[in-house]
Each structure stands twice: as structure tokens, then as C-alpha cells.
Amino acid sequence: MSDTPIIELHGLTKRFAIEQRHYGLKNILLHLPQYIHDRANLRWFTALDNVTFSVKRGERVGLIGHNGCGKTTLLSVIGGVYRRYQGEVHVRGRISMMLALRAGFCPELSGRENILLNGVLQGRTRAEMKALEEEIIDFADIGPFIDSPVCQYSSGMLARLGFGIATAIEPEILLVDEAMAVGDASFKKKCGERIQRLLSQGTTLFLVSHNMADIKKYCTRVIKLDHGKVIFDGSVEHLA
Template sequence: MAQSVVVDQVSKKFSLHNARTLKQRFVAARKGVAINESFMAIDDVSFDVQEGQSIGLMGLNGSGKSTMLRLINGVLRPDSGEVLVRGRVAGLIEISAGFQKQLSGRENIYLNAALNGMSEAETKGKFDEILDFAQIDKFLDTPVQHYSSGMKARLGFAVAIAADSDVFIIDEVLAVGDPPFKKKCMKRIHEIRSEGRTVLFVSHNTNQVRKLCDRAIVLERGRLVFDGSVDEAAKRLHYDADDDLDPDGSADF
């Protein structure tokens, strides 16, 4: 089986600016606090994903999960090492990512579709499908700045799943939205997995990861500390199995 994603000794550093104004710099200097600090968001991480595998990327907040997805998606470039991806990548890394709040929902569909590698012709052909999934008909021509987080999630996810992709990535979008939307999303991700596409899924919801993923990778302070079964990853993180959804769309309340 061919490799779909290869992450080879990848590192990514970010800078923290603790003082932006002159006053803040003066106070920081008086207290002996460093004005600029750096930290390793990803620190010498290596792993590979085979075509058709579903990987749960797990870790506590600040562990580097979202940064890793951005590196795989090409939004960020590593400072060292190499990220190789076979085929087209689509998905939703952040609820509001790619949205222009002054533009309408209709205009943002075309914008987000382009960011997911879709041509204007492809977007037109799938426009009704996107709108049907998002169910924001009444607000289609309303600026996105007036949308709730749930509406943004529906719109972003609807565009992401409409894109033909080889690798599908999803980052905590199911943390928002109402139960019917979450059920519909889980069902669609399960279908994408069944189609043989590679899936990279970030969630703190252990049951979601367990049901959707073949394997789990755990990051801790930017370093890879575990690569194996979802159950073992959950034990390592002390996650509670308190999820409310199964991948077939059923709920457990």
C-alpha cells in the first residue's frame, strides 16, 4: 500500500511577543520578563500514513495538533524536515478559517471552495449539494459576520466535504453545532472513510476517534510520544469516554 502522508523529522517554531506597546516593554523590562520568546510547536516529529488509513491526532490543548494539520495542509511550512502528501487535501482546520466576515455566505462558499482546490465550475456544479448540507438558505446572502459559530461550522464543513480529495482533514469542528448537525457530520466522515480516502481527525472525543480511526498519534508539547491504538492513546491522555455520537449517526444522550 502506498504512503499518503509522510512527515519526516519536522519542526516548527513560533515566537511569542509578550510586550507590544512601549509601556508594556517598559513594564516587562522592569520585571525582567523576556519581551520575545520562542517555542517549538512541532519538535522533530516523524510518522507516515498509508492510503486509506484513518488517523486520530490526539493530545491536550497546546500539544501541536492543529499546527501539524496546517503543515500537512500546506498552510504552514516546516522550519526543518519535510512533509509530503500524495494527492489533493481538503477539510476544515478551523471553523472560521478562510471566511471573510464582510462577504455573504454565498460568496464565502466560492472562496472556501477555492481554498479547498475546487474550480469555479466545480463549485457551481456542487452548489446545491453544499447548500443542502449546510441548511443556511435564509442567510445565504447575509454577511458571515452575522453567523453563529454553528452556522459557520455547517457552511465550512459542507464546502469541505464537497471537495474531491485524497486526504481529508478535520479539526474539532464537531465541538460546536447542534446534535442533528453533529450526527450528520459523523455519518458523512464515516462515508468518506468507507470510500477509501485517507482521514486525519482531531478530536478530544474519544469515542468519535475510536469509531472513525484505525490508529492514534499522540502529541505532547510538540513531540510525538505515542503511535498505536486509540484505546492506549486515550489511557495515556486520561481521556474519559463520554462521547455522545457514533459514526453511524446515532446519538447516546
């Protein structure tokens, strides 16, 4: 284990092409010069701009910044969803992601079926998920709805189920994106207990939140993004 960072990013840059106009074949042929000009001058949106940092095993990192600054893109790259980028990314541990609501759920399947689907796709075997099922259902606390399709769930129920799965599979790295924002007080309290339990087991936490109280409560280190650049990286106390 030692000192090798669990997450290592070096010069990570992620750009998305902004599609200006959609060309069908007819338009390509009729407006060929314009088309070639547009293709040659694609406008790019730089979501992450030369991001470099590393995270040690067991560190608790809060990720902050205004809307559209690249937080979710960063989590998506670390979580292995976006796989084309410039720069280097090394992730050395099993990840569990809780990216926004409806995270990795199949809307037509029941909550119970989604526990199995989501957990297995995140790297747990079926037998392991079967063993965790009761604990997750207990945490999610959605009563008889657990056997109804998740498209009928309220946002609170979805968040509880997603959070229950993401934490029950005991990841080495937990990525949480705004998951707690929708919950009521008792849900937040339960989430807090879960996160503290994982932290005491040495899980590395990556928490995205606009709520500074949450960041201060769970995180020791804060990274602030602005237009895809890291503009602050340091301990919570030093954040202006």
C-alpha cells in the same frame, strides 16, 4: 497508488520565536546592547519537536493531546499553511482543511459567495463548485441566511457551512480540527454520515478531537502529542 504513504513527515520541527519586547527604532538606538542581547538570545517555543510518522492512503488518524501540544500547528504544516520548518514533509494528495471556525471565510461575503471562494481556493474550479453548490447549501441547512454575510452566522451555521464545503469537494486528505465540537446532535449525525461516505471512498482522514468517542468511532489509528512530541502512535484499542 500502491504503498507510497500519502503523508510523510520526517524529523518535522517547528519553532516560533517568542517576541519578548517590541523595539521601535528609538529603543533600538537607546538600548542597543540590550537589543543585541535579546536578538541573540531569542526565546523559542517548540511547537513540534522532531515529529516523524507516515500515513497510508485511506488511513484514519485521530490526533489527540492537551491544549497547546501542537495539534493545530501539525495540521497547518500538513495543510501547507506554515511553509517554513525543519525536517521533511511530503503530502501526496489534494487536501481539504477545516481548521477551526470561520475557516477560510470572508466575513463580509454571503454564504453562497463563500462557498465559491473557499472551494476554488482549495483547488476546485468554479464550474465544479457551481455544480456542488446546491448539495453544500442543502447540507449546511441555513435557509434564507445563505445569501446573508457570514459575519451574521451563528457558530453552528459556520461549522455546518465549513464542514459542508470541506467534505463536498471530495478531498483525498481531509483535515478536521474540532469542527464537530460546536454542533448539536443532528449536526453530528449528519457529519458522521458525511465522513463515513468519504471514508468508504478511500479518503485519508486526520481528525483532531478531545472527544474520545468520536476518535473511536472514526479512527483506526491514534497519534498523541505532548509538548510537540509524539508520545503515542498506534491503534485505537491500544491507547491506554
